[in-house]
Amino acid sequence: MNEFQEALDFTTESLRKLHETGSNPRGSRESLHRLATARPKPAPPPSPAPAAKSAPALIPPDVSLVPPDVFPTTGANKGERIEQLRAAVAPCAKCPNLARTRTQTVFGVGNIDAQIMFVGEAPGADEDQQGEPFVGKAGQLLTRIIETMGLKRSDVFIANVLKCRPDMPAGSTGNRRPTTTEMQTCLPYLRAQIEIIQPTVLVALGSVAMEGLLGAVEPMGRLRGRWHEFHGIPLMATYHPAYLLRNQSLTEKRKVWEDMLLVMERVGLPINEKHRGYFLK
Numbered sequence: 001m002n003e004f005q006e007a008l009d010f011t012t013e014s015l016r017k018l019h020e021t022g023s024n025p026r027g028s029r030e031s032l033h034r035l036a037t038a039r040p041k042p043a044p045p046p047s048p049a050p051a052a053k054s055a056p057a058l059i060p061p062d063v064s065l066v067p068p069d070v071f072p073t074t075g076a077n078k079g080e081r082i083e084q085l086r087a088a089v090a091p092c093a094k095c096p097n098l099a100r101t102r103t104q105t106v107f108g109v110g111n112i113d114a115q116i117m118f119v120g121e122a123p124g125a126d127e128d129q130q131g132e133p134f135v136g137k138a139g140q141l142l143t144r145i146i147e148t149m150g151l152k153r154s155d156v157f158i159a160n161v162l163k164c165r166p167d168m169p170a171g172s173t174g175n176r177r178p179t180t181t182e183m184q185t186c187l188p189y190l191r192a193q194i195e196i197i198q199p200t201v202l203v204a205l206g207s208v209a210m211e212g213l214l215g216a217v218e219p220m221g222r223l224r225g226r227w228h229e230f231h232g233i234p235l236m237a238t239y240h241p242a243y244l245l246r247n248q249s250l251t252e253k254r255k256v257w258e259d260m261l262l263v264m265e266r267v268g269l270p271i272n273e274k275h276r277g278y279f280l281k
Contacts, residue, residue, distance in 0.1 A: 073196065078112050081196050085189070089163055094185050098164035103128045108159030108193055115267045116151075117199035118142065119190065120240065121208035122162035124175045133158050138241040142205070145241070145256070148278070149264055157197055161212035162186050183212040194233070200267050202233050203259075206240030224259055227266075236263050254279035 073081035086107045093099040106123040109132050118134075126136035134142050143153050161183050166176045190212070194202070204210045207220045213230050216223060223237040238259035244252060257278050264271055 073192070078196055082112050082193070085192050085196065089189050092163065092189075095164065095182055097167050098162075098182070101167040102164040104131045105163045106131055106133050106160060106165070107163060108133060108157060110153070110157035111155055112157065112197050114155060114157040114197060115200040116155075116203060116263060117157045117159065117194065117197060117201070118203045118205055119209045119213065120158070120160045120205045121212065122160050122175070122178050123165045125165065127160075128165040133160050134241075137245055141241040141244060145260060148257075148275075149260055150269055157193075157199065159190060159193055161190055161209055163189055177208060178212075180211070183208075187212060194230070199233065201263055202230055202235045203263060204235060204237045206243070207237075209240075210237050224255065225262075227262075234266060236266075250279045250281060 073084040075081040075084055089105050089107050092105060106127050110117075120133060123133060124136050124138075126139070127133050133139070142158070146153055146156060162178045163186055166178050166182065168174070168176060202213070204213055207216075207218070207223065210216045210218075210220075210223055210228075213235065214228060216228075220237065220239055220243075224239065228235040228237060236259055238256050239252065244256060261271060261275065264275070
């Protein structure tokens with residue numbers, strides 16, 4: 001029994017006793033009857049809470065990586081299609097600030113039939129000058145990692161989320177992190193590369209590359225060491241080689257190598273005991 005019904009019963013019983021004792025309470029039998037049959041009005045249902053607005057995804061949930069009207073590569077084979085795409089990238093000026101300050105676009109390099117495709121964040125000064133990704137100190141370390149896996153640099157494909165070096169303030173040195181807008185603008189080029197090459201495995205080098213590919217804004221320590229997926233393609237995240245140049249500890253080197261062992265296993269590369277023992281104390 002709810003509180004309203006208890007109060008109603010108590011009130012009607014009290015008034016009935018007053019009538020029986022000859023008292024003259026202010027209220028008729030009709031009033032008592034109306035009171036006894038009264039019901040509280042149901043409370044209006046609560047308004048539904050407004051749906052939380054989620055952050056816009058960098059990757060629209062379409063079936064194809066690149067809609068055919070974006071880059072209609074019409075070549076008869078992968079080689080022709082990749083060269084058509086390269087020609088489309090070279091004059092790009094969608095980011096005017098990057099187009100003004102770059103030396104050239106950095107399309108990507110390697111085997112278009114590669115099983116493994118490495119994806120970095122953006123070209124640096126050396127890459128901007130030479131027109132090839134990962135040719136500076138970080139790139140030299142990446143080459144050594146690839147060779148330790150039993151491959152040559154020419155066996156894999158290497159590209160970046162951004163095809164231009166991010167511009168720097170006058171007098172500044174080093175490299176800056178690409179903005180989300182810059183990554184969103186340039187991502188269709190990378191997606192077109194991936195669609196043409198169709199690698200067995202993607203390797204994201206650094207958290208910026210993961211943000212560009214999946215919109216995942218998390219520390220690399222939470223992303224690495226497990227498989228993700230990019231449009232049906234297995235994706236492994238690991239630390240950028242530049243991180244290993246800053247942090248020379250065997251523990252951090254071992255983490256990257258463990259990620260590469262998972263990649264080697266996934267594509268069927270031979271793994272021996274020497275491979276398994278690298279960077280173990």
